[in-house]
Amino acid sequence: MDTSNPSVFVNAELLRLYVGCRVRAVIQVLRSDGGVVTGKSTDENQIIVKGSPPVPLSNFVEVIGIADTEKSIRAEIWSNFGNTFDTHTYNQLCQLANGEFKHLFL
Amino acid sequence: MAKCVSPDAISTILANPSPESSSDVPDIVVQVIDLKATGASGNRFMFTANDGKMKLRGILPTNMSSEVMSGNIQNLGLIRILDYTLNDIPNKPEKYLIVTKCEVVSPPLEMEVKSEVKSEETGIVLKPKQENGIKSEVKSEVPGIFLKPKQEMVAKSAAQIVHEQRQNMAPAARMSMTRRVFPLVSLNPYQGSWTIKVRVTSKGIMRTYKNARGEGCVFNVELTDEDGTQIQATMFNEAAKKFYDRFQLGKVYFISKGSLKLANKQFKTVKNDYEMTLNENSEVEEASNEETFVPETTFNFVPIDSLGPYVNGTELVDVIGVVQNVSSTMSIRRKSNNDTIPKRDITIADETKKTVVVSLWNDLATSVGQELLDIADKSPIVAIKSLKVGEFQGVSLSTLSRSVVLINPDLPEAKKLRSWYDSEGKESSMASVGSGMSPSSKSGSRSMYSDRVSLSHILKNPSLGEEKPVFFSVRGYISFIKPDQAMWYRACKTCNKKVTEALGSGYWCEACQKNDVECNLRYIMAVKVSDASGEAFISVFNEEAEKIVGCSADELDKLKSEEGEENPYQLKLKQATWNSHLFRVSVAQSEYNNEKRQRITVRAVAPVDFAAESRFLLEEITKMRASK
Numbered sequence: 122m123d124t125s126n127p128s129v130f131v132n133a134e135l136l137r138l139y140v141g142c143r144v145r146a147v148i149q150v151l152r153s154d155g156g157v158v159t160g161k162s163t164d165e166n167q168i169i170v171k172g173s174p175p176v177p178l179s180n181f182v183e184v185i186g187i188a189d190t191e192k193s194i195r196a197e198i199w200s201n202f203g204n205t206f207d208t209h210t211y212n213q214l215c216q217l218a219n220g221e222f223k224h225l226f227l
Numbered sequence: 228m229a230k231c232v233s234p235d236a237i238s239t240i241l242a243n244p245s246p247e248s249s250s251d252v253p254d255i256v257v258q259v260i261d262l263k264a265t266g267a268s269g270n271r272f273m274f275t276a277n278d279g280k281m282k283l284r285g286i287l288p289t290n291m292s293s294e295v296m297s298g299n300i301q302n303l304g305l306i307r308i309l310d311y312t313l314n315d316i317p318n319k320p321e322k323y324l325i326v327t328k329c330e331v332v333s334p335p336l337e338m339e340v341k342s343e344v345k346s347e348e349t350g351i352v353l354k355p356k357q358e359n360g361i362k363s364e365v366k367s368e369v370p371g372i373f374l375k376p377k378q379e380m381v382a383k384s385a386a387q388i389v390h391e392q393r394q395n396m397a398p399a400a401r402m403s404m405t406r407r408v409f410p411l412v413s414l415n416p417y418q419g420s421w422t423i424k425v426r427v428t429s430k431g432i433m434r435t436y437k438n439a440r441g442e443g444c445v446f447n448v449e450l451t452d453e454d455g456t457q458i459q460a461t462m463f464n465e466a467a468k469k470f471y472d473r474f475q476l477g478k479v480y481f482i483s484k485g486s487l488k489l490a491n492k493q494f495k496t497v498k499n500d501y502e503m504t505l506n507e508n509s510e511v512e513e514a515s516n517e518e519t520f521v522p523e524t525t526f527n528f529v530p531i532d533s534l535g536p537y538v539n540g541t542e543l544v545d546v547i548g549v550v551q552n553v554s555s556t557m558s559i560r561r562k563s564n565n566d567t568i569p570k571r572d573i574t575i576a577d578e579t580k581k582t583v584v585v586s587l588w589n590d591l592a593t594s595v596g597q598e599l600l601d602i603a604d605k606s607p608i609v610a611i612k613s614l615k616v617g618e619f620q621g622v623s624l625s626t627l628s629r630s631v632v633l634i635n636p637d638l639p640e641a642k643k644l645r646s647w648y649d650s651e652g653k654e655s656s657m658a659s660v661g662s663g664m665s666p667s668s669k670s671g672s673r674s675m676y677s678d679r680v681s682l683s684h685i686l687k688n689p690s691l692g693e694e695k696p697v698f699f700s701v702r703g704y705i706s707f708i709k710p711d712q713a714m715w716y717r718a719c720k721t722c723n724k725k726v727t728e729a730l731g732s733g734y735w736c737e738a739c740q741k742n743d744v745e746c747n748l749r750y751i752m753a754v755k756v757s758d759a760s761g762e763a764f765i766s767v768f769n770e771e772a773e774k775i776v777g778c779s780a781d782e783l784d785k786l787k788s789e790e791g792e793e794n795p796y797q798l799k800l801k802q803a804t805w806n807s808h809l810f811r812v813s814v815a816q817s818e819y820n821n822e823k824r825q826r827i828t829v830r831a832v833a834p835v836d837f838a839a840e841s842r843f844l845l846e847e848i849t850k851m852r853a854s855k
Contacts, residue, residue: 207838213845221852 127227128185130218132211133166137191138219144194145185147202147211150178158182163212172196181206230305230333232256232340236278240324244313249328255308256332258340262295262302263407265420272300276308276324279342285311285324294331303335317500318412411456414487414501422483424514425450428457430476432589432628433467435566448474450482450503460485460503470511479517484509498853526612528640531660532579534624536676536843537616542850546624547610547640548575549648551582551657553600556592571596575609578647581660585611585624587632595632606648607634608641618677621661675700675809675833676843683760685814689825692815699814702835704807705775706762707755708800715780718749723769748780756810763827765812771832776803809833809840 128145129135136144148160148168158170158178169192170184179201186196218226233239233256246252257276265273265286272295276283287295294300310328409421429449436443447461460482462470474480482505490502505511526545529537537544552574558567571592576582587596599607612631614624626632635641644652680699691697719726719736726734726746734746750772753764773779776799778786787796811831816823 207841210838210841210845217848 129227130215131188132164132215133162133168133192134164135215135219136162136168136188136194140188140191142188143186144188145183146194147181147183147206147208149181149206149208153178163208163215167192169193170196172199175199175201180204232258232278232305234278235280236308237276237281237283238278240276240283240308240311240313241322244322246310249310252308252310256305257308258336259300259302259304259306260339261407262300274302277340279340283322283324285326287326288328291326291329299331299334301335303337303339305332305336306330307332316413317415319410408481410454411450411452411458411499412454414458414503416487416489416501420483422481423450423452424479424481425452425458426479426517427474427476429629430474433471434628444468446471456499458499458501458503459490460505462505465507466505466509469507470505470509473511473513475519477519479514479519481512481514482510526610526638526640528610530579531575531577531581531583533842534583534616534622534660536839536846538618538622539677540616540846542616542846543613543627544616544624545610545612546575546577546583546585546614547608547636547638547644548577548583549606549644549652550574550599550603550609551576551606553596553603555600556596569593571600573599573609576652576657577644578652579660580652580655580657582657583622583624583660584620585614585626587626589628591626591630591632595634598634602634606653608636608644609634610636610638610641619661621659623661675702675811676839679843681760682756682758682763685812685825685827686761686763689823690816691825692813696813696815698830699812701756701758701810701812702807702840703756703758703810705754705804706757708752708776708803710797710800712752714752715748715750715784717746719743720745720747723747723749748784750776750780765810766826766828767832768829771829774832775806775808776800807835809835 126143128143129139131139131144131146136146146162146168148158148162148170150158150160151167152159153174156171156173158172158174160168160170160182162168170186171189171193172184172186172195174182174196181202181204183200183202184194184196185198185200186194189195233254236255236257239253239255243251257278259274260277260282261273261275263273265271270292271289272287272292274285274287276285287300291300300306306326306329308324308326308329310326312325312327314323314325316323407422408424409418411423411425414421414423427448428451431447433444433446436445443464444467445461445463446467447459449457450460451457485503485505487501487503490500526547528547529544531546531548534544534546550573554572557570557572559570560567568589569592571587572584573587573596574582574584599609610633611624611626613627613629615627617623617625678699680701682701682703685691685699685701717726717728717734718724719734719739720743722736722738724736724738726736726743729735729742733742733744735742749769750767751769752767752772754767754772754775755762756765767775769780776783778799783796783799786799789795809832810829811833813828813830815826815828817826818824
C-alpha cells in the first residue's frame, strides 16, 4: 500500500485548513457542468470540485486531490459511492481523523 | 538581614517542587498575605505567599500556628521558607504550597509588595519606584515611598482580626467575607475545609430505599459553579430531610463541610472525577444577592428510527415527536417495596415515519401526562430529555427522575416537526420502530446491537454459560471453513431429525417412525470466526450456515462431487471466507472427555449494516472517551 502521499479526510469546514494539501472528501452532487462539479459537503456546505468526473456520476462521490482554494478541490481520483450514503457518520470521521486521532491518519 | 522579599521567590519554589531537604532550599523570603484560619478547630493557617511578582496559595505548618496566634507572624509580614513541598491542584495549573518549616523575618509591612511590571532590575534589593509602592530597604536617601515596618501597631494575630470582623456581621455576609470561595475544580478528598458557591442546576426527587441496614431516603442535586464546573451532591436520611426543601432549582448557595470521593463511573451523570456527599453537619446557605437562574435545557435529539443501537445501553437519549396517543394513568406496583407508582404511556412519531412509546413515570405521568391527554387531539409536539432506552416491544423509552418534558417547545426542531406533520405527517402511515425488531426474530437487527461484545470477552471467560447459556452479539469475519469436516447430517424431510440408513434402501426416521427414499442434508459445521480481538470456532446450524456459505447443504454436496480444475466445492468455501457478519451467539459449557469446554453456537446471522454499525462504533468511541 502506497502511503507516501496521504490525503486528509475533509468536509467544508476542514477544507479551509488544508489549502494546498492533498485531501479527500465525499460530496453529494448538486450540479455537474463542464469540468466543474458543485457538491454538498457532509457538513452541509458547498464544495466545488474541478476535474473530469466519471460518467455516469452517482449521487455521492468521493474525490481525492489537491485543495486549490478554501472552497474547492482539484480532483485527481473520482470514485462513485452510489446513491445512498450516511453523511453524518462520514462527518464524524472527518472530525475524529483531524482531531483527537490525527496521529492515526497522517 | 534584608527585610524584603527574595526576588522571584515564587518562581524558585515552582522550579523545585520537592526539595530533598532544607539544605536544598535557597534563601526564600516571602510576604504573607490573605492569612486566615482554617481546619476543624481553626488552628491551622492558610495564606498566600507573595514575592512582589507572583503569588502562591499555601498553608503554614501546625508548629507555626502558635507564632500566628501570638502575633509573630501576621498578615503582610515576612517569613523565610526553610522547607516545603509543592502540591498539585487537580485539573488546574496552579500549585499549592505546603510549608513544612519556616521562620519569622519581619512584622507586617505597610502594604502588599508589588513590583513594577517592566522592571528589569531583579537585584537583591528592590528599588523603590514612583508609580507603585515598592517597599525598599531602610535606605532613606533613595526617593520614593518609604515604608517602615509598623512596630507601633498593636500586634493582633490573624485569628483576632477575623474574630473581630465576624462578631457584628450578619450570617450571610459573614460567610462570604471570612471564607474564600474555592472553585469546584480545585476540590479533592484530601483538602481540609472549603466553601463553594454554586447554583443548583438539577434537583432529583426524594427516593426511599430499603437495604440490609434498614430503610432510608436519598436525593441528589447537580451543582454548577461560576466556571461551569459541575458536581453531583448526594444526601441521605437526616441530611436529605434537612436540605431537600432548602435546595431549590436555579438558586445559588454557599456550601461547606461536605465530603468528596471518587465518582462511580457507572452512574456518572455529570463530568467530574469526584462526587460530593453532604451530611447533617454540612452547611448550606443561600447566597442572598444572586438571581435565580434556571439554565435552559439543551437537547440532542435522536431520530426515532435511530434508537435501535441505544437499546439496553446506559446512554440516555433525548427525543422530539408529535403525540399520537396518550394512555390513561396506570398504577404499577414496584417489586422491591410494594409501592405503587403512576405511569402513563404516550406514543410519539417523527419525520422518520416511525413511532415509539414513551413511559412517563411518577410526577410526569400525573402532571405533564394529564396535560398531554387534554390537548392530545391537537397533536402537540413534545420534547423529552434524558430517557432510558429499553427493549420492550423492540424499542421502548422510559422517563427517569432527571427527565425533562417540554410541550410545544420553542425550538427549531419543533417548528420543523410541526410543518412536516401538518403537511404530510398527519396522513402518512407510520410503523412502530420496534416492529421487525422482536427478540424472537432470527435476523432481528436490534438484537445485533444488544449485548455486543468482542470475541475476546467470550474467550477470556471460560465460566460463561455455566448454569444456563448466555447470549451475545458479535461482529466478525469468517476466517476459516475446514473443507474436510463432517459438514452436514442426513435429515428427515418431515421433522429434520437425523435419519439412519435403512436396511435395504432409503432412510429410517426414528421420530416419525417411517421410511423415506430421500433425505435432506442439513448443515452442522464448525467455522472459525475472527474479529479484532481474537478468534474462535463456532458451531453453525442449517439456516445460518446457508446464509454464510451461500447455498444449501444439498447443493454444496453436489459441488463436492463435481470434477474440475478448480474444485468448485473448495471455491465455494473460499468465497464464504473473509466475509463479515453480525452473529447472535449462545455460549454454554459442555463436558468432553472429562474436560469442561466452552461451546459457542450461532443462533442468528445478519449482514452488517455499515451505516448502523458505524453509528454504533461512533457511540462506542464516545463512551470510551467519556470514561477516561
